[in-house]
Amino acid sequence: MSAAILVFAAAAIFGIGAYGLLISRHVMRKLLALNLMLSAVFLLLIVVPAPIGGQPDPVPQALVLTGIVIAVSTTAFALALMVRLFGKQGHASIPSDLDPRVWRGRWRNSRDGPDPERNGAGAASGDKP
Amino acid sequence: MSAQLLVDMLLGTLLAGLAGAVAFGRHLFRSIVFYVAFGLAMAVVWARLGAPDLALADAAIGAGLTGALMLVAFRRLVEIDPERAEDEGTRPTGAAAWIAVAVAVLVAALVAIVGLTALSIEPAPLPAGVLVMNALDETGLGNPITAVLLVFRGFDTLIEMVVLLTALVAARVVTSDAPHRSFTLVAEFDLPLVRTLVAVVVPLAVLVALHLLWVGADDPGGAFQAGSVLAGAGVALMLSGTLVPTARSRAPMRLAAVAGVAALSVLLVVPMPDGRPPLAFLGRGSLLFAEAAMMVSIAVTLSLLFAGAPGLRRGLQ
Amino acid sequence: MSQPALLTGLVLVPLLAALAAVAAPAGARRPIAVAASIAWPWLLIPLGGGVVRGDELSLAFGGWAPPLGIGWRLDALGLVLMSVHAVVGIAALPSAWQRFAPGAPDAVAFWPLWLILTAGINLALLAADLFNLYVALELTTLAAVALIASEDSIAALTAAMRYLLLAVAGSLMYVLGVGLVYAETGSLAMGTAVASGTAAFGNTALALMLTGLMVKAAIFPLHVWLPGAYRNAPGPVAAVLSAVVGKVALVAMWRVWFEAAVDPPAALATLLGGIGAVAIGYGALMAYVEPRLQAVIAWSSVSQFGFLLLLLPLAGTMAFQGAGFHLLTHGLAKAAMFLAAANIVVVLGSDTVRHLPGLDKRMPIEAFTLALAGVTLIGLPPSGGFTGKWMLLNAAWDQQGWFWLILIALSGLVSAAYVFRILALTCFHPARRAVHALHARPPMATSLAALLLALAAVMIGLYPHPVLDLLGQGVPGGGAGASP
Numbered sequence: 070m071s072a073a074i075l076v077f078a079a080a081a082i083f084g085i086g087a088y089g090l091l092i093s094r095h096v097m098r099k100l101l102a103l104n105l106m107l108s109a110v111f112l113l114l115i116v117v118p119a120p121i122g123g124q125p126d127p128v129p130q131a132l133v134l135t136g137i138v139i140a141v142s143t144t145a146f147a148l149a150l151m152v153r154l155f156g157k158q159g160h161a162s163i164p165s166d167l168d169p170r171v172w173r174g175r176w177r178n179s180r181d182g183p184d185p186e187r188n189g190a191g192a193a194s195g196d197k198p
Numbered sequence: 199m200s201a202q203l204l205v206d207m208l209l210g211t212l213l214a215g216l217a218g219a220v221a222f223g224r225h226l227f228r229s230i231v232f233y234v235a236f237g238l239a240m241a242v243v244w245a246r247l248g249a250p251d252l253a254l255a256d257a258a259i260g261a262g263l264t265g266a267l268m269l270v271a272f273r274r275l276v277e278i279d280p281e282r283a284e285d286e287g288t289r290p291t292g293a294a295a296w297i298a299v300a301v302a303v304l305v306a307a308l309v310a311i312v313g314l315t316a317l318s319i320e321p322a323p324l325p326a327g328v329l330v331m332n333a334l335d336e337t338g339l340g341n342p343i344t345a346v347l348l349v350f351r352g353f354d355t356l357i358e359m360v361v362l363l364t365a366l367v368a369a370r371v372v373t374s375d376a377p378h379r380s381f382t383l384v385a386e387f388d389l390p391l392v393r394t395l396v397a398v399v400v401p402l403a404v405l406v407a408l409h410l411l412w413v414g415a416d417d418p419g420g421a422f423q424a425g426s427v428l429a430g431a432g433v434a435l436m437l438s439g440t441l442v443p444t445a446r447s448r449a450p451m452r453l454a455a456v457a458g459v460a461a462l463s464v465l466l467v468v469p470m471p472d473g474r475p476p477l478a479f480l481g482r483g484s485l486l487f488a489e490a491a492m493m494v495s496i497a498v499t500l501s502l503l504f505a506g507a508p509g510l511r512r513g514l515q
Numbered sequence: 516m517s518q519p520a521l522l523t524g525l526v527l528v529p530l531l532a533a534l535a536a537v538a539a540p541a542g543a544r545r546p547i548a549v550a551a552s553i554a555w556p557w558l559l560i561p562l563g564g565g566v567v568r569g570d571e572l573s574l575a576f577g578g579w580a581p582p583l584g585i586g587w588r589l590d591a592l593g594l595v596l597m598s599v600h601a602v603v604g605i606a607a608l609p610s611a612w613q614r615f616a617p618g619a620p621d622a623v624a625f626w627p628l629w630l631i632l633t634a635g636i637n638l639a640l641l642a643a644d645l646f647n648l649y650v651a652l653e654l655t656t657l658a659a660v661a662l663i664a665s666e667d668s669i670a671a672l673t674a675a676m677r678y679l680l681l682a683v684a685g686s687l688m689y690v691l692g693v694g695l696v697y698a699e700t701g702s703l704a705m706g707t708a709v710a711s712g713t714a715a716f717g718n719t720a721l722a723l724m725l726t727g728l729m730v731k732a733a734i735f736p737l738h739v740w741l742p743g744a745y746r747n748a749p750g751p752v753a754a755v756l757s758a759v760v761g762k763v764a765l766v767a768m769w770r771v772w773f774e775a776a777v778d779p780p781a782a783l784a785t786l787l788g789g790i791g792a793v794a795i796g797y798g799a800l801m802a803y804v805e806p807r808l809q810a811v812i813a814w815s816s817v818s819q820f821g822f823l824l825l826l827l828p829l830a831g832t833m834a835f836q837g838a839g840f841h842l843l844t845h846g847l848a849k850a851a852m853f854l855a856a857a858n859i860v861v862v863l864g865s866d867t868v869r870h871l872p873g874l875d876k877r878m879p880i881e882a883f884t885l886a887l888a889g890v891t892l893i894g895l896p897p898s899g900g901f902t903g904k905w906m907l908l909n910a911a912w913d914q915q916g917w918f919w920l921i922l923i924a925l926s927g928l929v930s931a932a933y934v935f936r937i938l939a940l941t942c943f944h945p946a947r948r949a950v951h952a953l954h955a956r957p958p959m960a961t962s963l964a965a966l967l968l969a970l971a972a973v974m975i976g977l978y979p980h981p982v983l984d985l986l987g988q989g990v991p992g993g994g995a996g997a998s999p
Contacts, residue, residue: 071206075243076313078210082217084306089221090684091298095286096676097226097272101233103683104264105217108240110687113313114694115249118701119321124248126327127342129697131351132646134255134343135358136690138422138496139653141259141267142365145503146657147679148271149369150664152506154672155275160285163673163680309691312719316698319716325701329583353576353585357638357650360530361657364631367537368661370624372672449538456534463531466577467523 075116083109094162096151100144107140209246213239226284230268237261250418251343254410258426263500266433270504338482340416347420348485352466359459359492366455366499373506396438403431411493415482421458421489425496432501436510443507451498451509458495461488518565519574521558522587525597525637528555533630541623545615548626549608552633556601559594566594569988573643581644581704588643591985595839596759596766597640599846603758604633606968607751609960610854614749621665628665632658632755639763645693645703645724648767649686652731656682659760662752663744674743681740685730692723705774718780724771725787731764734824735794738817742801745813750857753809757816757853758846765823766842772827784828791824792922799929803936808859808866811933812852815892818930819845822907825919829910832987837906839986840979844899847972848888854965855884858957871940880962882941887969889934891976894927899976906983 082105089102111133118126155161216236223229237260244253275283290298330342330350339345347355407424414420435441465488501510532551536544565572572589575581589597611629615622635655642648656679664675697703699716726737733741741761745753772779798818805811819841826838858881859874860866875882891900904923911919975982 071203072317073314074203074206074210075247076317077310078213079313080306080310081214083309084302085214085217085221087305088298088302090680091301092289092295093286094289095226095284096680097268097275098221098229098286099680101220101229101268103680103687104233105220105236106684107687108236108260109309110691110694112240112243113309113316113691114697115244115247115252117313117316117694117698118325118327119698120248121325121327121331126325127330127346128325128327128351128703129694130249130252130343131346131354132694132697133252134347134422135354135646135650137252137255137259138358139361139650141264141500142362143653143657143679143683144264145267145500146365146368146372146661147676147683148267149372149503149506150660150672150676150679152271152274152278153372153664153667154669154676155283156278157667157672158669159279160282161275162286163676312695312716315716315719316695319699322699322701325697326582326703327701333579333583349577350579350584351576351646354647354650357647357654360533360631360634361650361654363534363537364628364654364657364661367624367627367631368657368664371621371628371661371665372667449540452538456538459530460534463527463534467527 072116075112079109079112079116082106082112094164096147096154096161096163100147100151104140104144107136111136206246209239209243213243226272227269230265230272233268234261234265237265251341251420251423254418254423255426258423258430262430263426263433263504266430266504270506274506339485341414341418341420344414344420348466348488352462356459356462356466359462359495362496362499363455363459366502369503369506370508393438396434396440399434400431403427403434407431407493407497411486411489414489415485421492422496424489425493426500428493428497429500429504432497432510433504436501436505439513441501441505441510442513443505444509444511445507447508451502454494454498455502456495458488458492461491518562518570518572521562522572522574522589522641524558525555525562525589525641526634528558529630529633529637533627533634536627536630542617544623544626545612545617548630549612551630552604552608555633555637556598556605559598559601562589563594563598565589566591567985582702585647586643586704587641587647589641591988592766592769592839592842593640595843595982595986596762596846597637599762599843600633600636600640600755600759602971603754603846603850603968606850606964607754607854609958609964610754610857611749611751613958613961614751615665620667625662625665628658628661632662632760636759636763639767643705645696645705645771647703648705649690649693652689652728652764652767653686655760655763656686656731659752659756663748663756665752666747666749668747670743671747674740674747678740678744681730681737685727685737687727688723688730689727692720692725692727695720695723705770718783721771721779722783725768728764728768728771732761732768732820733817734765734820735790735797735817738794738798738820741817742810742813745816745853746807746809750854750860753813753853753857754850757813758850761816761820762823762842762846765820769826769838773830779827781828784830787824788828788919791821791827794818794821794824795922795926796821796929799926799933802933806867806869808868808871808937809853809856811868811937812849812856815930815933816849818926819849819892822904822923822926825907825923829907829914829916829919831910831914833906833913834910836983836986837903837908837910839903840899840906840982841903843982844891844903844972844975847968847975848891848900851884851888851965851968851972854961854968855881855888858961858965861957862954864954868937868940871937875942878956878962880966884962884965884969885941886938887966887973889938891969891972893930893934897976898973899979900972902976902979902983 086102086106090099093099114129114133115125118129151161216232216239219232220229237256241253241257330346334342334345337345337349407428410419410424465484529551532547536547574587576585615625635651635658639651639655642651660675660679664672730737745757795818798814802811802814805814822841823838826834856866863870891898894900894904908923
């Protein structure tokens, strides 16, 4: 199988994943994007080292196998965390780092006064015990 | 252009296209389904590359179980609030969106350049992979990947099993007082066919898992593939209502979850007086024992993660 | 016991205890975890003797020498950070013991995760293999994220999620770098891995690995997960996170830099040093404007981590001693502050700085702890913080790195700004206006543990020589950028 073609495919998948990661706010979409990027990395890990006896090098194969299990573990926990977050805040998104509103909000929060993050979604309930 | 090359290009395009469908799809549910398809396409690519172990693992774990976990998580969101399950708020628009496009194109170009450069450089004279093939006889195993996973780089595998266990304990942190419901296709749609299918599929899955475990020493297969197939059987049993989640964990379940790590640590790491771990001289029997324990742990852990509950019990039929 | 067995024990003792804790009934988990947390540090005593003597403390698993198998190594740097880990881990126990008593929410999962975090940290410090390091960092991250999420607020859950997503993104970059290294050299063992490579390609792999590790170490501008994660985590967790977890990734950066790279380009070193400079300033600024004590302490970490990057441009024994010492004192001081802040939150119900006036009367031990730890953060003599910065200053002077010299000198001032803001409010505020109903005071042991950590951070500045000598013999890689 032509390695160069797969390198291009991996690059495209990596780029698509990076876009999805940056643009999405829903945690599950971010997770899907990260899993895509991880697949691209795994593909490169297998394709790039020289084959041994006509088959992919067994060491990277073992690494990728380990990586797949770690990925499913991390994804499973992240999904449980997402469900919890959804139950508490009513939506499953975290602010995107590209969003200028987030930066403005962060600056506002940084000044003295009740901390909106602490009391949940900007509820101005003060911080009295 | 040869037919081989054409097939490769088609596969590459298919992968990229499916990835695009995952990332750009409007409906989250559809994106998840496309992700499963992507995982299966990856499995085909692995098989074509001559890496059947990865093909099995990606089909079972990457596509199958990740997909199942995502679908069940999405379902839980819908149960809590169907209106907002897919709600994204507002995505970044304007300049921010263009920055994302630019970054994506840039990293894709970078990965392509790095990958192509890596293909063109002189390969290392004696990579670890060759050393593995040379030392394979000493291990008595026929499958070099199993040899790397359990003998040469066994500690990676041990920690990977711990990561899986950690995910289970960690999920407990965020689900401890969340109400959990059992979800069964049978209860909801009353499909008699499901129960019949499960009655066929589950024993078949157990047979396949045992086969994968048995041949793993010499042929493609091993504890991870077997464990995830078995976990698939667990998922099927939950869908049919034969197993239902419980709020309490029981000791046998917990022991099953830690069995793999425990067996591996003892056989692989605890040094004997002569400095060699037991696995090195106990041979294939101990290896099969370790792999069987790992298979059970993987199956139990993944099933519990799917259930989103600390325990499982037999459902009332 | 043989040294390889002792090395294995550093990971296996907490790990097997974690298994026992998972399998044990809920009530038995806390004693198991506490026993193991107190037990494993004893292994460091014979091992530490070996490191001081200059023994080569290494281990090849199953007798398979790298690059075929996985190698471990305990060097001076690993020993120092592992000692911080041991001390902070024990000092955090009273607070954790009280907070996660059986029956408390999440107590069931907390203790196994605590042990898994311990095992992960120790493994990451021992691993001399690029991929084994990756697995160790994944384990550490997953346990750390779950421990943050055990504080069940929207803020903590969001912070945990942000940390997790960024860490996964970071580790996939790291793995890609590792894959490239393997493709080029056929080895994953640190020290041999990049050595034979072509410059441009090796540097790309190096940059990928460093970027991935920078996310995990929360180096500016990839620090975005840190403030939320540290300030919202339960007190004992924040103590270990700030004292050890971030620094483990940082030590991994140093190792990859000094041991895996043949000849890291000077421009890259200067760039990373420059990033450190910006981090020092930006972190201090944010610490100065934050309204909450825990957030001030968290942002201070972003600032102080900047110093640790200065090792790369200043490479050399003296800079290494300085940076290693800073690692030690900052870890102790930061853990002390987080433990004290956790108690303040319990008593006052809030840690908004507006509530701090009068704290010196109400919670004198906590106020004293904050003051002592603050002195170390600023780097006033004779505290331990001073020694670390002094060594870095000397290194800059030796190499005529005037920019770094001025930067380190000025950094004391910016640290002083945020520390004195807190201290002024705590002890010297004229209007003792805020009066709150006192909540139940946490047990004295929790206050004393924090105080002892802060005292240690100061006192070590009086007797720095054992640690400095130790670090002096163990420059990572022994060569590469580490010219005298």
